[in-house]
Amino acid sequence: MSFKDIGARVGAELDNEFVKLRAEQIAMGEQLTEKIDGVAEQxxxxxxxxxxxxxxxxxxxxxxxxxxxxxxxxxxxxxHILIAIQRKLDMN
Structure with a gap:
């Protein structure tokens, strides 16, 4: 295998890995959004x-x-009633 083939293969593997990571990030973002929506409803x-x-x-x-x-x-x-009674008693 030549360096050119090895470089292309490594590049393709890295590209695939980045695509997988990005897909995982998107999935995790969607899960997080669903959880946030659930909390918002609660x-x-x-x-x-x-x-x-x-x-x-x-x-x-x-x-x-x-x-x-x-x-x-x-x-x-x-x-008021008690005061009125007291006044009457005081007068007598």
Whole structure:
């Protein structure tokens, strides 16, 4: 075998190896993209669940806030009644 044949053969083997490596890189890139897409879908699902739970918490907080306001109003009204009773007692 001549140097020319050996050089051509080595060149062809290197070319084939580079083609294989590039094909593997492409395949790995596609797998990585699929995994990233899967993670993105999971994140979107978690985000939707989080948003729903935050909405539920906001609703519960609003109801609690309304109840506290009602209790404060009742407390204020009771205090006025007690003050009025105390005044009547003080007058007698």
């Amino acid at each position: 994140v979107a699902a978690l985000d939707a669940r989080f948003d729903a739970r935050v909405g539920d918490l906001e609703t519960r907080f609003d109801r609690l806030d309304t109840k506290v306001d009602g209790l404060q109003d009742s407390h204020t009204e009771m205090m």
